[in-house]
Amino acid sequence: MAQDDPPEGWSPQERQMWEAYRVGEWCEEVAEVRGSALRHLLIAAPSSRPGCQARLRLRGAHVTGELDLAEVTVTGSIRLDRCRFDDVPRLDNAHLDAAFQLISCTMPGLSMVGARVTLECEVTACTVTGTVDLRSLTAGNWLSLKDTAVRPAPGEAAIDAQSVDVGEDLLAPGLVCTGPVFLNSARIQDALAFRGTCIGGDAGCLQAPALTVGGGLYLDSGFSGSGQINLYGASIGGSVNMSDCQLDGPGPGAGAYTLNLACAEIGGDLQAERGLEVRGPIDLRDTAVRGSVVLKGARFDISASSPTADAALNASRLRVGGDIDCRGGFVAHGMIDMRDSRIGGSVLFDGAELNSLDNRHPALRGNGVETGGVFNLRDGFTAHGRISLNSVTVRSRVSLDDAVIDTSADEWAMSFDGSSASSLSLRLREAPAGLVVLQHSRIGLLRDTPTAWPAGLVLDGAVYDSLHPTLPAEARLPWLRRDPAGFVPQPYEQLAATYQRQGRDADARTLLVAKQRSMRRTLSPVARLWSLLQDATVGYGYRPLRAVWLLLCLLTTGTALFTAWPPTTVGDGEAPPFQAAIYTLDLLLPLVDLGQEGSYAPTGIMQWGAVALIGTGWLLATTVAAGASRVLRRA
Structure with a gap:
């Protein structure tokens, strides 16, 4: 031969x-x-x-x-089209110097563990009734699983591609798997595309922890997954696109995330412009996104996972270079948790609907968030549950214009405790029944509307530079009196200081007098009497003309009385001529000697009149001194 x-x-x-x-x-x-x-x-x-x-x-x-090519070196390309295999083709550790293509083939499985394909490796439009085992496969160009259907035995993997190394793209549009896909520690130089792919089954969905992709990751264009998608610690050089994607989680269970992107690095955007639906919790903890997180129109729902799941989206310690965009009809049934996240751009929830499934968790928890742009919860934003924004730092404005916070009266609606923003707008569509907490916050411009003032408002320690609208002090007093703790002095002082900066001294004095009157209810009976005296005489030092008018009234009364019933001369010496007005003034002014009081002594009932004038003078002098001291301390 x-x-x-x-x-x-x-x-x-x-x-x-x-x-x-x-x-x-x-x-x-x-x-x-x-x-x-x-x-x-x-x-x-x-x-x-x-x-x-x-x-x-x-x-x-x-x-x-059996087609057994294990550890074989093949120099030419292999293309098998519409072939049917009785046994699993085995190419473990084979070295294929050209292309390898299986097109529209039927086989009970495929094993290419450790194989090396110099050019493209393609399994396209095939039907596989077992596992496609590609562990440690190396493809010099692209690896394609396009339109292939893989139906393994229950409990087995559909595609096991752990540690694969692909020189260009891994393409799997239209792939249908009734078992899980494993891409643990895989390395794809360019794009990883699962467009229109369907992965599901009892054993899970996509397991790809420590995945490395140089380009983008595409789970879009009708992608559907049943079970967990695990991308923990993945490194994606481009964007992650999940538009028109539906994910069904693994069901109740601690740590059973539908999408696990924790500790991942994404060089572009995390994008779902339309049609993303996730049933089950999402984990983005400690993930870094260089671009923006765009979730316009997305729908998250953990109602089937409760009570084991705390949040529909757990994005605590998330780092984003651009925006977090949850506009366009975004809906979440379950808490959105953004604690301690760092956002370079803006946080946008305009028109979104957030639903807390129980009273244990708020609808939105953003404690410790820092953002370089705006934080918008406006234009039809609705929260069925609390909003927690404690210790937040917003370089620009926080806006809740035309927003609705739906809570019961026995819980707080929004907390902005210890936070700072250049502007905070609370012009809500309707007044929240719950408590709004602004204590210890620092705000440049605080905007609100009287028709939407909350039933309870905590302002203790809040500092703001200006307030809009600039209502008269009397109109702002009900706003200050909404603290469920009762009287708290600092909010009065803060609002008075704001009026003073605006040159509205009369409004400032009105606020300070109102503060003293409100404080009076907290004093002992004796102190309360002294407070009443200061209020009546000098308006706690903020109404000094009252003392002048009271002094003139007493002077006029005393002059008339001592003119009608003059006192008698005291001693043998020569007394100065008696002057009723000077004598009355000498009695009224303590520590002042005008030469009349020591030379004359009233008789009869006028002795009691003199005592009344002396006592009134001392009280008047003391209250004037106390009020002046209070005013000087503020100055």
Whole structure:
């Protein structure tokens, strides 16, 4: 037998395949070939015909027996189209110097563990009733699983591609798997595309922790997954696109996330412009996104996972270079948790609807968030549950214009405790029944509307530079009196200081007097009496003209009385001429001697009048001094 002749005992169809290989043409009229014949052809390959490229192109053949190419080196390309295999083709640790393609083939599985394909590796539009095992596969160009259906036995993996290394793209649009896909520690130089892919089954969905993708990751265009998608610690050089994507979680259970992107690095955007629906919790903790997180129109729901799941989206310690955009009809049934996140751009929940499923968790928890842009919860934003924004730092404005916070009266609606913003707008669509907490916050401009003032408002320690609208002090007093703790002095002082900066001294004094009157209810009976006296006489030092008018009234009264019933001279010395007005003034002014009080003494009932004038003078002087001291301390 010559070296380029087929072996003895081969069937005419196998001899035909041998000759087609030597000229590199398709062999299409072969109904059946043995797997051992294919192996012999590829190992002991005949030389090509002059001017031809030797390669295997086989279409429509039934391959009987096992095709075993394990640890084999093949120089030419392999293309098998619409072939049917009785046994699992095995190419473990094979070295294929050209392309390897299985197109529209049917097989009970495929094993390419540790194989090396110099060019593209393609399993397209195939039907596989077992596992496609690609562990540690190396593909020099792209790896394609396009339109392939993989239906393994229950409990088995559909595709096991752990530690694969792909020189260009891994493409799997239209892939259908009834078992999980494993891409643990896989490395894809360019894009990883699962567009229109359906992955599901009892054993899970996509497991790809420590995945490395140089380009983008595409779970879009009708992608659907049942079970967990685990991308923990993944490194994605481009964007992650999840538009028109539906994910069904693994169900109740601690740590059972539908999408786990915790500790991941994303070089572009995390994008879902439309159609993202996730049933089950999402984990974005400690993830870094260089671009923006765009979740316009997305719908998150953990109602089937409660009470084991705390949040529909757990994005605590998330770092985003751009915006978090949850506009366009975003809906979440379950808490949105953004604690301690760092956002370079803005946080946008305009028109979104957030629903807390129980009283244990708020609808939105953003404690410790820092953002360089705006934090918008406006334009129809609705929260069925609390909003917690404690210790937040917002470089620009926080806006709740036309927002609704739906809580019961026995819980707080919004907390902005210890936070700072250049502007805070609380012009809500309707007044919240719950408590709004602004204590210890620092705000440049505070905007609100009287028709939407909350039933309870905590302002203790809040500092703001200006307030809009600038209502008269009397109109603002009900706003200050909404603290459920009762009287708290600092909010009065803060609002008075704001009026003073605006040049509205009369309003400032009105606020300070109101503060003293409110404080009076907290004092002991004696202190309360002293407070009443200060209020009546000098308005706690903020109404000094009252003391002048009271002094004039007492002077006039005393002058009239002592003119009608003058006192008698005291002693043997020569007394100055009696002047009723000066004598009255000498009695009223303590520590002042005008020479009349020591020279004359009232008689009869006028002695009691003199005592009343002296006592009134001391009280007047003391209250004036106390009020002046209070005013000077403020100055």
